[in-house]
Amino acid sequence: MKKQTSLVIVAILAAALLAACGKKEAPAASAAAAPAPAPVAAIVVGLDDNFPPMGFRDESNTLVGFDIDLATEAGKRLGAEVTFKPIDWNAKEAELSSKRVDVLWNGLTITDARKEKILFTTPYLENRQIIIVTDKSAVNSKADLAGKVVGVQDGSSAIEAIEKDGATAKSLKELKKFGDNVTALMDLSIGRLDALVVDEVVGRYYTAKKPGEYRVLEENFGTEDYGVGTRKDDTELMARLQKAMDEMKSDGSAAAISNKWFGKDIVKK
Secondary structure (H helix, E strand, C coil), rough: CCCHHHHHHHHHHHHHHHHHHHHHHHHHCCCCCCCCCCCCEEEEEEEEEEEEEEEECCCCCEEEHHHHHHHHHHHHHCCCCEEEEEHHHHHHHHHHCCCCEEEECCCCEHHHHHHHCEECCCCEEEEEEEEEECCCCCCCCCCCHHEEEEEEEEEHHHHHHHHHHHHHHHHEEEEEECCCCHHHHHHHHCCCCCCCEECCCCHHHHHHCCCCCEEEEEEEEEEECCCEECCCCCHHHHHHHHHHHHHHHCCCCHHHHHHHCCCCCCECC
């Protein structure tokens, strides 16, 4: 009987083993769905606070300007508090990558070199790099800049625009860089510069304030586009900013802001 009992036990165990092998494993529980991205609570905008009419300080030292109004409106649509932080514009990429600011929004020209480090919205404004001289200047063309001292803002796209025109760039006596365009214009007025190359939106703003003092040459250093920039990996914020910008263009909000600062709608659709 002992032997029979042993055989029965062995048979039962073998049957149990075969049954276990025939079972399919239960499917693993599906991974929990990724949580939806949290709304943007706050956005720090880096800007040059001496860049009218895009962003500058008025008589009461309040930050105002076309880009200030655009960014404020976009922030409302995102439900985010927007803070404006003046930065050294020449170090803007470092300010962005180090997360001291979240967005660069201040007449930021879209260039191939910048696209390697910055994620851009679609263009919202078209700009040219114009040449400003004093009204009595003998300079009337780019050819007349040969042997002359030309001013630019350090870190601006004006530098790249001039360098692209190799013949003109080589002909200059000096390309003098300034921390801001206001100082450069002062040097132009007192004769330390022969010409200033600057964003058209800025140059036209200043020259209109002092009629008869400056002239804008017919020739320029090319057309470019402005965009809003974020860090390359900040795709969620970029998507929301782009959506807000698209809505502002389509519902007329951007046009209204443009009319306030430029007297007409110059927003690029």
